[in-house]
Amino acid sequence: MQIYLPIAEVVVNPFTLVALGGIVGLMSGLFGVGGGFLITPLLFFIGIPPPIAVATGANQVVASSVSGVLAHVKRKTVDFRMGLVLLVGGLVGSWLGVMVFNILQRLGQVDLAVQLCYVVFLGLIGLMMLQESLRALSRSRQASAPRRRLHEHMWVHRWPLKMKFRSSGLYISVIPPLLVGLAVGVLAAIMGVGGGFIMVPAMIYLLGMPTKVVIGTSLFQITFVTAFTTLMHAVSYNTVDVMLALLLILGGVVGAQIGTTLGAKLRAEQLRILLALLVLAVCGKLALDLFLTPDDLYSIASGAR
Amino acid sequence: MVRWKPLGLGIAALALLAVVTLAAAQMAGPTPEEQAAEAEAQSEAARATPDSEPADFPLYPDPGRPREVVPENEAEAPEKVVAGLSSDAVSITTNFDGSDILIYGAVKRETPIPKDAPLQVIVTVEGPAQPLTVWRKERKLGIWINAERVRIGAAPGFYAVATTGPLDQILLPEWDERFRISIPLAMRAFAGPVEVSDTVPFTQALIRLREQSGLYRLDQGSVTLTEETLFRANIQLPANLIEGDYKTRIFLLRDGQVVDVYRAPIEVRKVGLERWLYRLAFDWPFIYGLMSLAVAVIAGWGASTAFRLLRRG
Numbered sequence: 001m002q003i004y005l006p007i008a009e010v011v012v013n014p015f016t017l018v019a020l021g022g023i024v025g026l027m028s029g030l031f032g033v034g035g036g037f038l039i040t041p042l043l044f045f046i047g048i049p050p051p052i053a054v055a056t057g058a059n060q061v062v063a064s065s066v067s068g069v070l071a072h073v074k075r076k077t078v079d080f081r082m083g084l085v086l087l088v089g090g091l092v093g094s095w096l097g098v099m100v101f102n103i104l105q106r107l108g109q110v111d112l113a114v115q116l117c118y119v120v121f122l123g124l125i126g127l128m129m130l131q132e133s134l135r136a137l138s139r140s141r142q143a144s145a146p147r148r149r150l151h152e153h154m155w156v157h158r159w160p161l162k163m164k165f166r167s168s169g170l171y172i173s174v175i176p177p178l179l180v181g182l183a184v185g186v187l188a189a190i191m192g193v194g195g196g197f198i199m200v201p202a203m204i205y206l207l208g209m210p211t212k213v214v215i216g217t218s219l220f221q222i223t224f225v226t227a228f229t230t231l232m233h234a235v236s237y238n239t240v241d242v243m244l245a246l247l248l249i250l251g252g253v254v255g256a257q258i259g260t261t262l263g264a265k266l267r268a269e270q271l272r273i274l275l276a277l278l279v280l281a282v283c284g285k286l287a288l289d290l291f292l293t294p295d296d297l298y299s300i301a302s303g304a305r
Numbered sequence: 306m307v308r309w310k311p312l313g314l315g316i317a318a319l320a321l322l323a324v325v326t327l328a329a330a331q332m333a334g335p336t337p338e339e340q341a342a343e344a345e346a347q348s349e350a351a352r353a354t355p356d357s358e359p360a361d362f363p364l365y366p367d368p369g370r371p372r373e374v375v376p377e378n379e380a381e382a383p384e385k386v387v388a389g390l391s392s393d394a395v396s397i398t399t400n401f402d403g404s405d406i407l408i409y410g411a412v413k414r415e416t417p418i419p420k421d422a423p424l425q426v427i428v429t430v431e432g433p434a435q436p437l438t439v440w441r442k443e444r445k446l447g448i449w450i451n452a453e454r455v456r457i458g459a460a461p462g463f464y465a466v467a468t469t470g471p472l473d474q475i476l477l478p479e480w481d482e483r484f485r486i487s488i489p490l491a492m493r494a495f496a497g498p499v500e501v502s503d504t505v506p507f508t509q510a511l512i513r514l515r516e517q518s519g520l521y522r523l524d525q526g527s528v529t530l531t532e533e534t535l536f537r538a539n540i541q542l543p544a545n546l547i548e549g550d551y552k553t554r555i556f557l558l559r560d561g562q563v564v565d566v567y568r569a570p571i572e573v574r575k576v577g578l579e580r581w582l583y584r585l586a587f588d589w590p591f592i593y594g595l596m597s598l599a600v601a602v603i604a605g606w607g608a609s610t611a612f613r614l615l616r617r618g
Contacts, residue, residue, distance in 0.1 A: 006582040011544040066605035234594030253608030290448045298510030
């Protein structure tokens with residue numbers, strides 16, 4: 001069975017898409033990652049045009065982060081005030097990102113830029129995951145971990161425009177969270193990802209937020225930023241394919257729930273090494289495409305601007 | 306969740322910065338003045354070259370040349386096409402996976418069949434034209450990036466040519482150019498100033514890529530002609546079709562010259578859900594975007610609720 005996607009104007013097998021969404025959802029449930037950074041390059045591989053893959057990827061992230069953030073709201077692990085500050089930065093960043101995307105599209109470099117971003121970030125994430133899980137493995141053998149302070153006072157705490165973030169127990173300047181939000185927003189728009197993989201470490205190490213509110217707060221921000229990005233892409237370029245999104249979401253939400261259940265039962269360290277290797281494999285495939293001589297030097301882009 | 310290092314974040318930020326700088330550097334292309342001067346130089350060059358084209362086959366379009374309007378169906382044409390299509394409308398539904406169109410007809414003539422040259426038939430089906438850009442990659446700093454481009458003002462999204470014999474034997478180049486029958490000639494004009502020294506490899510690449518994806522097709526010898534009177538051709542429309550008004554042309558040829566032309570439209574339309582979504586996305590993009598979000602939110606919330614209930618029950 002084949003299905004004709006109305007906006008992408010491409011014929012695809014719907015079961016492939018549901019399976020793709022399912023696998024990515026499974027991983028996001030297992031490992032707590034958004035999955036956007038895997039789904040967009042996988043869409044490139046099956047022949048969806050990059051602008052549509054990015055815009056639709058953002059729409060898919062909305063679905064997965066909504067279900068995540070609801071769970072965290074129930075557990076009261078969302079710092080709404082911090083989330084709002086990050087969100088303001090994120091919306092501006094997303095708007096900027098869509099502008100950059102537009103310029104790149106006009107220059108014919110959008111595929112390159114998106115691929116480069118993916119190679120760099122997937123490479124970084126893959127390596128960090130691998131290192132982290134290897135360390136976790138060795139730590140679980142040693143059994144005792146060094147204690148961390150509640151939070152450390154760093155250079156960002158000396159900036160002006162200070163604000164109280166009660167849930168995080170922080171009294172810091174609003175400028176660093178705004179900048180973090182901005183960077184993530186730009187990434188969301190260019191790569192079609194939520195950006196949790198950047199924001200989570202930034203919140204812990206740059207802002208010094210306690211780990212328990214980090215994931216909920218980042219999901220809160222991601223939900224709104226990706227929603228805004230989807231809307232921007234839909235309005236300015238008509239590149240959101242709702243049929244494609246629906247099939248991915250269908251697989252994704254089911255996969256995520258199964259993944260969460262599985263994740264509670266399984267020991268994740270070994271699995272995480274597998275995920276890291278998979279991320280590195282996707283990164284490697286994209287990098288090879290950039291470095292190896294392409295099969296055809298020529299390509300066709302629609303529009304003659 | 307994974308734990309991270311600030312070092313990685315720093316590298317990430319640097320990488321993003323590098324990409325943005327790259328984009329900015331690329332933006333600094335030729336200024337409008339330079340472009341205008343270039344365009345003027347080109348139109349001068351076009352004026353300098355005489356209108357006589359080298360009769361190389363296949364021909365590649367000359368950007369400076371408008372499409373000729375040719376008088377057709379003159380009353381004294383001794384042979385005329387009478388034709389029909391199996392369907393004059395194609396509907397793209399959700400499970401659309403291509404379509405076949407049967408084009409059939411007969412030759413009407415008052416005089417006996419001429420004995421000197423055999424009759425030949427060419428059938429073309431042409432999709433709506435779109436502007437597009439052909440890019441050529443070049444290796445820069447070790448990676449392959451789009452470097453040179455040719456902008457084409459109008460190239461058909463679909464073009465199929467079916468003939469009774471080898472095209473270069475049954476059609477003379479000047480008649481090909483007049484009616485723009487062969488695939489290279491189906492492209493209309495270049496858009497904007499031409500930025501490369503030789504456009505031919507770009508046009509060839511466009512045709513090659515489109516032939517690979519089944520959008521351009523030359524089926525020589527696929528038209529069956531019986532008794533120099535009845536003909537039929539089967540044109541396959543691929544699954545990755547775009548919507549619009551398609552044009553069918555049937556040419557009768559003798560001695561490499563076009564004797565008569567018959568034209569008929571085929572309407573290709575998305576229908577049902579496909580059409581509704583497409584129109585909504587382009588006519589009401591904001592509402593479409595909100596709808597996409599609603600689908601996402603409902604699916605995300607619905608699935609987590611459903612699974613929670615499932616686990617409890």
